[in-house]
Structures are given as structure tokens and as C-alpha cells.
Amino acid sequence: MSEIEEIVQGVLAGDRRSIAKAITVIENNPEKARRIIASIYPHTGKAHVIGVTGPGGSGKSTLIEKIIREYRRRGKTVGVVAVDPTSPFTGGAFLGDRIRMQELSVDEGVFIRSMATRNYLGGIARATKDAVKVLDASGRDVVIVETVGAGQSEVEIIKVAQTIVVVFAPGLGDEIQAIKAGVMEIGDIFVVNKADRENVDKSVMDIRAMLQLSNKEQAWTPPVLKTIALTGDGVAKLIEKIEEHRRFLEREAGREKAREKAETELVEAIKEKVASLMIEELEKEGEFESYLQKILRREIDPMSAAEKILKKKLGGC
């Protein structure tokens, strides 16, 4: 059996070491990763994928810990992919999200993996998707994806999820303002954590108001919940809502959303494949460099260059 086959067999059997190795391959070797994903793909699509995002200081990691515990109490197995940014200056990363979940690391029913955003070919969003597929194929009932903050790339990452939970804390008003653009549209459930603090009701109202602003006619109205992650208050209710959303997807929008997701994935895969093929070929012929020079000399703009290249390549086919 080849190394890849061995990993695939292991993943499908739920072997933890194989899951870990598979994700390492995804992080480091796109070619092998593609082979792994191709083999496990038929076994995916069973897990419910939950995205959890929100500003730093919202108590997200602690909340996730409690969500995992609640799912475990209900007999579900859980996988977590926690994404942290790579430093653009050093290329290193500090992966600290699992600190608050460490006690769970010895639970056989839980698998937690940290990933750095790096400078991936295909983007971190793709790598996250693939890691989720590995956990899905390994038989996890629930897979949670965590990102910090809510910039453009976090939003891209979190879109892998079927149910997106956005977490705030009272008194982070400014942060809510700053990030609403990104996450208000994608959130399926909103949570105000640290609900034992002052101003919690004001935060809830603020969020409701913002949701109404971006009001589209929707079949699903995102609820705004209160939790205290430290003590676990409100977590069971949150799980109920997540489950409700899952049933909603299955019932109504599910097929459409799944189709939409598949479509996006296919389009992105084609884009990536075509681009790398083209670039590879151009590089072989040294043309890439010559176009680059022309663009630098302002003789041609990048879009026209791309058009020219395509015309030439496709015309020649």
C-alpha cells in the first residue's frame, strides 16, 4: 500500500494519527492532497459543519469548548479546525486557539487541529475545506471551524460551514461596528457571550438592529442568543438553534445551498487548475517573464495581457 493509500484507509477507519497526517499533507503537498481528497470525497457530506467566528476577546474559544462538551454529552463526535494567521513578516505563526480546549484533547471523540493561514496555493480557504473533508470522512458527526476576527479572508474560510455562528461580547460595540460588513450577512446564529456583564441587552439590541438593516426576505431569521461560556449557561440552547438550523437546511434550503456550494467549489477548482496550467506553460516558454516586463514598463495592462494570452492559447488549441 502506498503512503497515500495508507493514510486514506486510516482516515476512513477514523484513525487519529492518519487524520493528523492527512491534514499535514494538505498543508504541504497540493499534489498528494488532491489524491487524498479524491479518494475520500465519496465518504464526505455526512458531518454537520459549524463555523464559529467573532472578534478577539469575545470568549469564542471557551464557548467552543462548551459546545464540544454539549455535543459529546449528546453522544456526538466532534472535529475542530482552528485557523490562526501567519505572520506576514516572519512566516511563523502562533496557534493558540486550542489552549482553552486542552482538556478535551484526551477525549477519543474529539479531534482538534490548528492551521496557520500561510501563503497557500489556492488559499487557506481551500486548505480549510480539505481539512474539514478529512474530518468529515473520518466519521465525525460535527466539524467546527474557528477563525479569529472577521476580515475578508476569515469570511472566506468560514463559508465552508453550513451553519455560521458569530460571537460577540458586550462592550465590544466598536468591534461590532467595524466588522459588521463582513459577518452580518453570513451569520446564521448570533451569540452575545459573557452575558453576565453589563450592557448585554444593549448588545443584543444593537445586533438585532443591524440585522434588520441588512434585511433581506429570508426563510431563516438569524436568532440572537445570550451565553456565559465560562459556566456553560445558554450553550444547550445554542446547540438547539444550531440543530434547528441544520434541520432547516435539510428541509428547505439545504439542497439549494449544497448545490450552490458545489458550484462554487467547482468554479474555484477550475479557476485554480486553469491558472496553474497556463502559468506553468507560460513559464516553460519564458513568456510569463516577458509579459511581466511589459506590464512593468506600462506597455500593457494585466487584464489585456491575460486576454492576449488566452486568445493565443485557446486559439491554438
Add this chain to the structure above:
Amino acid sequence: MFDKEELNRIIKERERWEKTTLPKWVSRRPERKSEFKNLSEIPIKRVYTPEDIKDMDYTRDLGFPGEYPFTRGLHATMYRGRLWTMRQFSGYGTAEQTNQRFKYLLKEGETGLSIAFDYPTIRGYDSDHPTAKGEVGVCGVAVSSLKDMEVLFDGIPLDKVTTSMTINGPAAMLLAMYIAVGDKQGVPREKLGGTTQNDMLKEFFAQKLIIFPPKPSVKLVTDIIEYCAKNLPKWNPISISGYHIREAGANAVQELAFTLYDGITYVESCLERGMKVDEFAPRLSFFFSAHNDFFEEIAKFRAARRLWAKIMRERFHAKNPRSWWMRMHVQTAGFTLTAQQPLNNIIRVTIQALAAVLGGTQSLHTNSFDEALALPSEQAVRIALRTQQIIAHESGIANTIDPLGGSYYVEALTNEMEEKAMDYIQKLDDMGGAIPAIEKGFFQKEIADSAYKYQKEIDEKERIIVGVNEYKIEEKYPIEILRIDPKVEEEQVARLQKLRRERDNRKVKEALEKLHYEAEKDVNLMPTIIEAVKSYATLGEICDVLRDVYGEYRELIVI
């Protein structure tokens, strides 16, 4: 402090010197660095003159020892009256062993006992908890129940000693056990003297020995302060500690500012309870580190005293002069001890101890030179104590009060440290207080940055540490390593399990249920905790009840 004319003359002279004498020397003998800085990043000038303290007012800013603002010392006679207390903190092994050592110390004339607890106790776990394995009695004594406390003080009348307990998270439970032992001995509570460290805020960002979240932690601290103010008038309920903040990597200004801010937070919490400031403020005490930069440390101690006096008088309107006092204990900085050429540490400790004494401390612990290698040996402990005795009796430093007062450099530095600390205090006020700052990771980030910077400077040899990055030798320093007999753990666990079998378990259950009920209300928990320890509920059981109510807290990690 100088009249205008004289000051102008000095300034003219300085300008002349800079134009004539100085350039000749600089060209002949260039300075070693382009910029000299102390550990708080304060640039240090070539020479200090009256110009640097021109805005200073002697009576306003310095005054006389024993009077506001106490810059020169808390007492009018200082060490001419009584030397500082030489309090050496130590402890390990079983309650019996510690009891034996206490008795020995008492026979030798010491009256101040000091208890270090092992890690399971500090974290609120019993000795038979799974995580306690290998740690029982290692870095201190294990106390899991009143039974252990009874053994610890067997044959020691509590009205004849004072006891300092280095305990924070479970301070309420251990103080309750101490009170219970006193009750059994028939010692009136007003005669119990000693200190509990009981400073939880610094745990969240410096020492990180945490059980409960910040809010209930501060509540328990306040319970103790309130209870002591009413029942234990001779007890110091809290020792607000900068030592651990410094050890975690803070610089001197950060140590000063963050410690005082913790103090402010506790005072505010007591006031919110409805206590009057003069009821509890006189019993607040402080604990600082003495690090390597000699003058910076002296300035830090002087600035701390002055700033605290101002805060208590101006911010909290305390009327009783004792409320303005900052009584301090100082320990030499453990972090500065090197594993390389360990005997050099004796010199470091001496310099640090000198700074503490010149800074006017009330009490001092000097570290043993071998502590970077293992638990200290007997010989090293003795040298550490002798260091203090030599300073006290041979150096002549104790003969006059605040001998560096009036030094242009020390006064300028004292002013500057105070100003920089006030900037931090302002910033923290703006953030909404210590707890929001902890939750945002503000302290943690400040400390981590300073620690990293300090290490980088050593790595890059911008900072020379003798024997570590310069003047190195090949060596093998023979040390005797104190090993804790694994029997300590076995015996301790056996005693605990025997207790669980033999106590009245129905009474324990009732006491714990009552605690659970009370903890959910907003009442002072000390009386209920005392009842619980008297029923022989264990430390772990009591903490579990509170963990259930308050939740358990993991520190926020900022790198």
C-alpha cells in the same frame, strides 16, 4: 529647591562644560554606548545636576520620614529604631516536617513563621487529586484539610507567633483553617497576627495560579479584607504583589504601576462593599522585587511610597495617616539568579538587598545563590540571611534615614518613575479598570513584550550578564540537590483518605451544601468557609463547590 539665579548660573556652567571640557574627553575617550538606559527604558543622562530637579519642592515632594508623602520613609526613626524584618520564606515536605522546623525556628528566637504551600494546595486541589502526582510537598507543604493545619501548628500557640502565608486562590480556605486552629487552642481571634498574600489580580497576568474567574476572585479577596477588618484586627489580609509581575518579565515602571493599580482595584472593591476607607486601608501591605539596576530600584521604592500616599489621600480621601502608608516587603529578584557560576549570585543578591534597604523597605527576603539550580541548600540559605545581617550591622547604611535623598540622579529618577507609573494608571482607568484590562490581555502583552525584549538584549549582548553571555567558563558546579522523599506523598494521601473515612460525612455534606447556597448569593463567605473547614471538608471539596458556582478559569495567554 534652588533659587532662580543660582539655577541660571548652574545652567550656564553646564553649557560651558558641554562646549569646552566634555568634547575633548569624548573625542579622546568615546563613550561606551550612544545611549544609556535603565531597565524601564528611561534614558540615563551623563550627569545629573540641580537643573534636573528644578521643579522639586522639598517639603511637598520629600518631606520628613514618618510624614506625608513618605518619600524618605514610613517611620520617623526608620532603621535607627528597628531594623527591617529579615523574613526568609521556605517550606517543603509534610506538615510534620514543617512543624518540626517551626519549632526549631521558635527555639532560635524567630517569631515570624512563613509558609510556602505546594502546587496542588495553591491550585485548590487535595493531595490525592490526579494532577497532584509528583508535586505533593515538593515546593511547599501540602495542606488539604484542617487536619493538616492542626499538625502544622501542633504545640505552637498562635497568639505567640505571626504567620505569613503565601497563598492566593484558596487564601480564604487556608485562613479559615488557621482561624479554626486558633479557636481550638482557645486563642481569641483578635490576637491572630500574620499575613495572607491574597492578591488574585496579579495571578491573572503574572503568576497564573488561578482557580476562579477574575470577578469572583476579587470578591473572595474582598471577603477576606472585610472579615479581617471586623474580626482579625492584627491580620494583614493582603500583600499586594509586584514581585511576580516583575518575575514574569515586567520592567520596574510596569511593576510599580500594575501593583499600585491592583491596590486601587481592591480599595474600590472594598468601598463598593460599603466599607469606609480608613477601616481597612491601614492593613493593606505591598510586596516588591529588587532587581539589578541599583538606582532604578531605589527610585522605584521611593516613588511607590509617595505615589500610594497621594492615591490614598487624594483619590480615596483617606484621613488616617496610616491609610497613606505603603508598608512593603521586598524579595531579591529570583529571575536574575544565574545557573552559571552560581556563586556570583551572592553578589547580585547583595546589590539587590542594598537597593531594598536604601529604598526603605520594612521587610526583606534574600534569595539563595543556588536557586537557579534546585531548591536551596542549607549553606546557601544561611549565606542569604548573613547578607542581610552584614548590611544591617557592618555597612553603616542603617545609621541614617534615606541616605540617597537629595541625590540629583535619584530624585530625578524617582520623579520620572512616578510620572510614568501615573501614565499607566491613567491608561488603565481609561480602559475601565483592571479586570477589563486583564480580559483584553493588556497587562499580559505589556509584560510579554518587556520579557522578550530583555531576553533579546541578552541574546544580542546589548545587555551583559556575567557568566551567561560574557566571562563564561567551563564548569560543573557541584550542588547538593534536595530531593523530596516520595514517602511524603504517600503519607499525605494516606492521612487524607483516613480523614475522609473517619469524619462525619453527613456534616461535611451539609456544610458544603450551605456553602453552595451562600456562594450563589452576594454575601461574605468567610463564616461559611470557616464552618466548612471545621467539619473537615477538604480544601479540594470546598474549592469544587466554588468552581461549580463560579466556573473555572484559564488564563488568557498572550505571547
Add this chain to the structure above:
Amino acid sequence: MHGERKIRVLIAKPGLDSHDRGAKIVARALRDAGMEVIYTGLRQTPEQIVETALQEDVDVIGLSILSGAHNTLFPRIMELLKQKGLTDVLVVAGGIIPDEDVPELEKLGIKGFFGPGTPTDKIVQFIFENAPKRS
């Protein structure tokens, strides 16, 4: 266009002591050297450390301990690593570990010891040179 293989390091603190100044400085230095650093936080059991190393598929584990319990905890960690088949992971240790304890710990497979006063670049370099080369 492929990113080079990143070294993944787990910095772990077994034992109940809370002296994390050194561990955090090392974590930061490794990150600044371009590694991906997972820090466990304080007071980890051997089981948690090994399970984390497995899930995160790290190349290196750095253990930091100052409580004196290394002779109890390190053998357990090395045993668990063996049980889980994580035999190619480089294990290094820092903190207060008396010289006379080092040979025993080396026999267990711990490769580098970095006591107080070690410059961080020495640790970085050691890891670059000794981390397992994996494809």
C-alpha cells in the same frame, strides 16, 4: 510557488508550576524564526501533551518545567509517545533540570536540554538542525 515545509512545534508545560516566562519567550522566538508554534498553556498532563502532539502532527515538542517533577513526568511522556508511534518527533527540554538528571532523561530519548541562560537563537538553531526531515 509551493510554500516550504514549515516546522511545527509544540511548546508544552507539564507539571503544576506556572513559570511560563521562559516557555513564552521560546515560543515567540520560534515563531519569529518562521515556525508554527502551538502552545498548550500551563499544567498539562502527559496524556494531553502527547495527544496534542499527535493531533497537531508536530515535528518537535519542547517541554518546559520548573517544578522539579520532571523525573516523574518526562518518562511518562516519552512512554506515551512510543505507544502512539510518535517516535520521530524531536523532544527537547528546558527549565530547571539538574545536570545529574540529564543522562537518564537522554536515555529516554530527550535530545536537547536548555537550562537558564540559554540564548534563544541556540534553541532555534538546534531545532532547525535536528527537527526530523519529513516530506
